[in-house]
Amino acid sequence: MATRSQPLHSVALAALLALQGAASAQTTITVTGRAEAAASVGGFGGPLATQPLQATVLGADTLRDAGVISLAGITALDARISDAYNTTGYWSGLTLRGFEVNQRTNFRRDGLPINAETWLPLADKERVEVLAGTSGIQAGTSAPGGLVNLVVKRPNGSVRDLNLGWTERGTLDAALDLSQRFGSGGQFGARLNVQATRLQPKPNNADGHASLFALALDWLPTPDTKLELEVESSRHAQPSVPAFSLLGSRVPDARAIDPRTNINNQPWSHPVVLNGDTASLRWTQKLGTDTQLSAHVATQQLKSDDRVAFPFGCSAEDDYSRYCSDGSFDLYDFRSENERRRTDALDVQLQTRATTGPLQHRLTAGALLSRVHDRYQRQAYNYAGTGSINADTVTTADPSLTDENTNRDEHSRELYLRDTIQLADQWQLWAGLRHTRLHRESVRTDGSRAIDVTQSFTTPWLALGFSPAAGTLVYASWGRGIESDVTPNRSKYVNAGDARTLVSRQAELGVKLNVSGAEHSATVFDIRRDAVHDFCNDAGTGCERRIDGSARHRGLELASSLRSGAWTLRGSATWLHARREASDVAGLNGKRPTNVPDRSLKAQVQRDLLPGLSAEAAVVHEGRRAVLPDNSSELGSWTRLDASLAWRLPVPGNDTRLRVGVDNLADRRAWREAPYQFDHAYLMPLAPRTWRVMFTSSF
Numbered sequence: 134m135a136t137r138s139q140p141l142h143s144v145a146l147a148a149l150l151a152l153q154g155a156a157s158a159q160t161t162i163t164v165t166g167r168a169e170a171a172a173s174v175g176g177f178g179g180p181l182a183t184q185p186l187q188a189t190v191l192g193a194d195t196l197r198d199a200g201v202i203s204l205a206g207i208t209a210l211d212a213r214i215s216d217a218y219n220t221t222g223y224w225s226g227l228t229l230r231g232f233e234v235n236q237r238t239n240f241r242r243d244g245l246p247i248n249a250e251t252w253l254p255l256a257d258k259e260r261v262e263v264l265a266g267t268s269g270i271q272a273g274t275s276a277p278g279g280l281v282n283l284v285v286k287r288p289n290g291s292v293r294d295l296n297l298g299w300t301e302r303g304t305l306d307a308a309l310d311l312s313q314r315f316g317s318g319g320q321f322g323a324r325l326n327v328q329a330t331r332l333q334p335k336p337n338n339a340d341g342h343a344s345l346f347a348l349a350l351d352w353l354p355t356p357d358t359k360l361e362l363e364v365e366s367s368r369h370a371q372p373s374v375p376a377f378s379l380l381g382s383r384v385p386d387a388r389a390i391d392p393r394t395n396i397n398n399q400p401w402s403h404p405v406v407l408n409g410d411t412a413s414l415r416w417t418q419k420l421g422t423d424t425q426l427s428a429h430v431a432t433q434q435l436k437s438d439d440r441v442a443f444p445f446g447c448s449a450e451d452d453y454s455r456y457c458s459d460g461s462f463d464l465y466d467f468r469s470e471n472e473r474r475r476t477d478a479l480d481v482q483l484q485t486r487a488t489t490g491p492l493q494h495r496l497t498a499g500a501l502l503s504r505v506h507d508r509y510q511r512q513a514y515n516y517a518g519t520g521s522i523n524a525d526t527v528t529t530a531d532p533s534l535t536d537e538n539t540n541r542d543e544h545s546r547e548l549y550l551r552d553t554i555q556l557a558d559q560w561q562l563w564a565g566l567r568h569t570r571l572h573r574e575s576v577r578t579d580g581s582r583a584i585d586v587t588q589s590f591t592t593p594w595l596a597l598g599f600s601p602a603a604g605t606l607v608y609a610s611w612g613r614g615i616e617s618d619v620t621p622n623r624s625k626y627v628n629a630g631d632a633r634t635l636v637s638r639q640a641e642l643g644v645k646l647n648v649s650g651a652e653h654s655a656t657v658f659d660i661r662r663d664a665v666h667d668f669c670n671d672a673g674t675g676c677e678r679r680i681d682g683s684a685r686h687r688g689l690e691l692a693s694s695l696r697s698g699a700w701t702l703r704g705s706a707t708w709l710h711a712r713r714e715a716s717d718v719a720g721l722n723g724k725r726p727t728n729v730p731d732r733s734l735k736a737q738v739q740r741d742l743l744p745g746l747s748a749e750a751a752v753v754h755e756g757r758r759a760v761l762p763d764n765s766s767e768l769g770s771w772t773r774l775d776a777s778l779a780w781r782l783p784v785p786g787n788d789t790r791l792r793v794g795v796d797n798l799a800d801r802r803a804w805r806e807a808p809y810q811f812d813h814a815y816l817m818p819l820a821p822r823t824w825r826v827m828f829t830s831s832f
Contacts, residue, residue, distance in 0.1 A: 172188040174280055175271075211705045409435050469510070513532050562598075568591045720763055769803070
């Protein structure tokens with residue numbers, strides 16, 4: 134870990150070299166930026182430094198200064214977070230501690246569940262909170278890597294912010310943020326966020342547009358009562374950019390691939406259109422000095438047109454897990470239009486303090502009711518000819534609706550209890566318990582393959598903390614998480630429609646230090662998660678889906694944030710040992726999961742040059758990734774360097790700033806990630822050198 138006496142640029146360089154030379158180690162390192170607010174995603178509230186968990190809080194200023202324009206951009210700011218099929222023109226995919234973050238179960242908006250299979254705008258968000266680790270304390274069902282919570286901007290005094298941005302090749306963005314309080318004593322508050330974007334990214338044939346309108350209102354009829362209403366409407370339309378793949382048995386040389394190539398360039402290609410409307414109402418009532426009651430209800434309604442000239446496999450070589458050796462591939466006309474997803478949620482919560490003998494309690498009890506209603510149309514998935522990674526072929530469209538889709542309904546009732554117990558001056562105990570009853574139904578759009586499943590389960594969480602000195606916390610925690618898995622109702626399965634609960638368990642040991650404004654932490658964790666596999670005969674019939682061993686991810690995380698004179702260090706790094714264990718499938722035991730880097734470093738070093746002028750350098754390093762489940766192919770490590778200059782302009786009465794930055798300064802060519810989906814290996818290139826300019830003014 135860095136000490137305050139070391140030069141910060143030397144610390145970052147030394148950490149990078151240490152990571153590059155330690156490929157055989159079996160741990161995880163993380164250096165994260167400053168906590169800009171309390172992290173509500175953990176459920177216990179209060180400053181992050183006092184909570185027995187690991188979370189990252191990325192405020193609006195941090196996101197703006199880093200040039201983050203989509204949720205996928207946060208992968209450059211925290212090494213616990215990595216890519217999971219992140220491409221231009223589509224929704225964001227993330228992994229946490231090596232596990233993919235499920236878009237249907239692991240995303241929250243102001244603490245309530247949402248569906249992340251859409252564009253999630255950031256211009257109206259106060260911060261993004263990322264909880265790392267088993268999330269059963271916060272979610273009835275969820276993947277074990279962690280949760281992502283988007284916190285909406287609310288009325289906050291007087292705000293007049295204008296943001297104008299340009300990103301190479303020609304993306305233009307304008308956003309306005311206005312906040313004001315009205316009435317006697319400021320009883321009423323309003324905050325308006327509007328954004329309009331013309332999208333012209335580096336990849337070819339991927340121009341589009343996006344817009345956002347968001348309004349938040351509040352009313353304080355009494356000092357103890359608060360009523361909050363907010364609405365958000367967004368639209369994002371842009372052609373997506375499909376990934377490359379293995380060419381036969383080889384990983385193509387990334388230096389020979391133009392990362393601006395878009396193989397979704399057919400004359401019949403259409404944009405992916407993502408529309409989202411969200412509204413929420415929250416009532417908060419203080420019932421005395423130490424007691425508070427709240428009710429929070431929200432609805433999210435999404436409409437999507439998912440369309441792409443989709444490359445998949447190589448029939449010429451009878452291999453559907455990769456492209457052909459000569460760079461050609463089978464191309465399909467995929468269209469799933471008028472997809473409608475709706476998520477409704479109601480959370481009622483009581484917070485209070487109590488005393489039992491010598492013990493002091495901070496109690497939270499509540500109930501969360503949620504409902505999911507997803508409706509789809511028949512879809513097109515038709516062979517349209519042969520494409521090429523050179524994007525130099527033209528094929529014929531076939532938009533016939535030849536394939537069925539699956540409609541889904543889900544109802545969840547969750548009861549939860551959390552308690553923070555002051556055992557003694559230096560000892561605390563945190564305990565949480567959540568009971569979930571889940572009812573799921575699904576049916577194909579032609580009425581076939583109906584499934585009706587009801588499940589109940591309980592997810593406990595426990596942590597013990599010791600504070601040997603002010604600003605120091607040593608803690609140990611254990612938690613349990615649940616995922617619901619159902620065998621598809623297809624004739625090839627002998628156990629079609631069977632449901633199973635996939636259990637994940639995490640043990641974590643950590644220490645946090647907050648000394649003279651410098652924050653440091655170290656964490657070791659061990660996560661086990663049930664794995665599922667389809668066991669089929671040679672003919673691919675008579676299949677049985679069952680739990681098959683586990684995925685085990687172990688790591689060490691270190692975090693640090695400090696300032697010394699004109700220097701500021703913010704950064705992160707990860708070193709992860711993830712393996713498959715106890716599998717009955719030959720050749721899988723001891724293998725790494727696909728698309729999970731074994732180590733990473735993400736650090737930002739800032740230097741104040743002159744009054745109002747600063748420079749920042751950022752390094753993003755990610756280690757090797759397995760491309761195939763048998764680990765027979767892998768990607769090498771890569772390092773990207775970003776840089777920027779920020780100047781506070783001498784405009785009287787205004788806080789006006791100009792930032793000029795460049796991502797991938799050395800124009801490094803590499804494969805950024807290797808998502809493995811639908812039994813197919815994909816390769817995503819690192820974005821080429823990209824310039825960006827941001828003008829902000831608070832008036």
